[in-house]
Amino acid sequence: MDPKVQRRNRIIMTSLCGVAFTMGLLAFASVPLYRMFCQVTGYGGTTQVADSVTGQVLDRKVRVRFVANTDAGLPWTFKAEQSEVEVRLGEPALIYFQATSTAKEPTAGQAVYNVTxxxxxxxxxxxxxxxxxxxxxxxxxxxxxxxxxxVDAAMDAQPNLNDVQTITLSYTFYGQRSKALENAVAAYYRAAAERNG
Structure with missing residues (x-):
């Protein structure tokens, strides 16, 4: 075979392998990168996580509504203890959600959330x-x-947020399987066996 053709074929093969490797790497990293992007920008209603409450409190108020859902596969009832609160921008608020298990053994869930x-x-x-x-x-x-x-007081300086009077914070619990749950189920049945004697 002509050496020029062999060289060209090696270059094409190396390039294709490089593209395939890069695509695999991007696919592997896409979920954490997307999550990080959402947390930094608030995209898709992803909220921010703060270590403490800082900043000023303004007179402007917003109503925050709470929505609670569970996945059909998780045997819990889940609700917000109050349907909404009114807060001033920058003012901290503490609210509670309540979950009750209707299962016959320990169950685990983790909530996903967003705001609109x-x-x-x-x-x-x-x-x-x-x-x-x-x-x-x-x-x-x-x-x-x-x-x-x-709700950060900095929101007040954003002209595109002047129309926001109500914010909805939504949670959905999904069932989880984990080693911690396996241990909890095993402990539950051991305790039941000891009680029944």
Whole structure:
């Protein structure tokens, strides 16, 4: 075979392998990169996470509504203890959600969340939220989950947010399988066996 053709074929093969490797790397990294992009920009209603409440409190008020859902496969009832609150921009608020398990053994769930309108996500900050960790609930148990949040006063300086009077914070719990849940189920059945003797 002609050396020029062999060289060209090697270059094409190397280029194709490089493209395939790059596409695989991007596919692997796309979920964490997209999550990071959403957290930085508030895109898609992704809220911000804050270590503490800082900044000024303004007179401008917004109403924050709360929506609670569970995936059909998770045997919990889940609700907000109050349907809405009115807060001033920059003012912290503490509200509670409540979940009750209707299962016959321990179950686990983790919540995903967003705010609407989406454009508010960059200014909605959660200091404490149950959505950051997996939650395990015993059969028949009712658990209260706190959410400590504020709407950043910087929102007031954004002309495209002047029309926002109501913000909706939505949570949906999805069932989880984990080693912690397996341990909780095993402990539950051991305790039941000891009680029955």
């Amino acid at each position: 309108p989406d454009k508010v996500g960059l200014y909605f900050s959660k200091v404490e939220c149950f959505c950051f960790t997996e939650q395990i609930i015993q059969p028949g148990e009712t658990v209260e989950f706190p959410v400590y949040f504020y």
